[in-house]
Amino acid sequence: MYTSKITGLGYYVPENVVTNDDLKQWMDTSDEWIQERTGIKERRWIDPKTEDTTAVMGAKAARIAIERAGLTKDDIDFIVFATLSPDMYFPGGGVQVQEMLDMPTIGALDVRNQCSGFIYSMSVADQFIKTGMYKNILVIGAENHSGGLERSTRGRGVTVIFGDGAGAAVLSRSEDASRGILSSHLHSEGKHATKLVLEGPSTQRWVPEILEKNDPEDQTYFPYMDGQFVFKHAITRFSEAINEGLEANNLQKEDIDMLIPHQANLRIAQFIQKKFQLPNDKVYNNIMKYGNTTAASVIIALTEAWEKGKIKDNDLVVLAAFGSGFTWGSVIIKW
Incomplete structure (x- = not known):
């Protein structure tokens, strides 16, 4: 294989x-x-x-x-x-x-x-x-x-x-x-789909309907987020996904050389860092200068960390993300 x-x-x-x-x-x-x-x-x-x-x-x-x-x-x-x-x-x-x-x-x-x-x-x-x-x-x-x-x-x-x-x-x-992607772990929980959502236009609400209604108060074609609800679930699921990846490979949190979390909110990343007792040099964040770039955030952060020499051969790199769906997951890499 x-x-x-x-x-x-x-x-x-x-x-x-x-x-x-x-x-x-x-x-x-x-x-x-x-x-x-x-x-x-x-x-x-x-x-x-x-x-x-x-x-x-x-x-x-x-x-x-x-x-x-x-x-x-x-x-x-x-x-x-x-x-x-x-x-x-x-x-x-x-x-x-x-x-x-x-x-x-x-x-x-x-x-x-x-x-x-x-x-x-x-x-x-x-x-x-x-x-x-x-x-x-x-x-x-x-x-x-x-x-x-x-x-x-x-x-x-x-x-x-x-x-x-x-x-x-x-x-x-x-x-x-012994190197490369060791494992990946994916999850979803659709019952919370409307907590972070962009409803329309969609097949449930086509453009003609929106135009006909012409409602200036209609916000369904802008993203909606229940911030506190998302934050609460994110910190739980982030931790679960990281632990699942470590356990699948018989690893401990002390084995992590670099954690690249999805850049959703710096407060979430800091909470996870504290929970896993990781020093600053083992977590990479760049949300401060790029904001949340959704599907691009993990790969932009991973690339920057690598360019700065923060990831070296044989390092254990953990990628983790949580977001709309809800969906979440982790990837465990031996560099």
């Missing part, structure tokens, strides 16, 4: 920096209010005058990851693209990246698992490689949130949190069972 190893990493974020003070032009807020609740100081939002879209950012990150893997676009056998904000309702971003990178007619799979999208995508790619079906898989997480946020005081509880960006990893076949 083969194992899968990360051979290339890359990320891309828009140049346009939006600080907490910048948000004052749209809503009643302050830098202190946002930092106290989320830890976020700034985020990147796509400038509409640029070419950037979810797929374009994904392709930019992918080019970097492929080059760092020492491969060419023609060496990639399959694409897994995670996002909640595709350029089009359909088709998804995977086929757009295939075209943008001028790749052969390889398969492209889109994953819609929101904040845990990259974790799910890594697990899918890992299984394809372990069975011998593919040798090199491009895994992308990309999001364009800014265009769909309610830029008003009414929407500030969600809007201040989210940013745009993309990250990519190349997973390659390896015969070294």
Whole structure:
């Protein structure tokens, strides 16, 4: 049986920096209010005058990851693209990246698992490689949130949190069972789906209905989050997913060399860090400067941590995420 190893990493974020003070032009807020609740100081939002879209950012990150893997676009056998904000309702971003990178007619799979999208995508790619079906898989997480946020005081509880960006990893076949992805663990609990949701437009509420109603108070086409409810469940599920991964591999929390949590809220990450008694140098957070980039957050943080030399050969790296669905999971990696 083969194992899968990360051979290339890359990320891309828009140049346009939006600080907490910048948000004052749209809503009643302050830098202190946002930092106290989320830890976020700034985020990147796509400038509409640029070419950037979810797929374009994904392709930019992918080019970097492929080059760092020492491969060419023609060496990639399959694409897994995670996002909640595709350029089009359909088709998804995977086929757009295939075209943008001028790749052969390889398969492209889109994953819609929101904040845990990259974790799910890594697990899918890992299984394809372990069975011998593919040798090199491009895994992308990309999001364009800014265009769909309610830029008003009414929407500030969600809007201040989210940013745009993309990250990519190349997973390659390896015969070294002691390194690479050791295991992945995925879960869901759909009964809480409406606690973090974007209801429409959808097949339950098509655009003509929304236009006909023309209700200025209608908020269903903006993201909704019950913040306290999500926070409470996130800290529980994060811990469960990490412990499940450690137990599956006969490891202890002391064995963790680097924890990369989904960048949902700095307070959640700090709570998990304290619970697992991990020092600052064993947890990587960058939500302060990028906000929550949903499916892109784990891979952007992983790439940054690796670029800064915080992840070394033979390190035990734990990826974990929780988000809308609810869905959550973890990936345990021996670097």
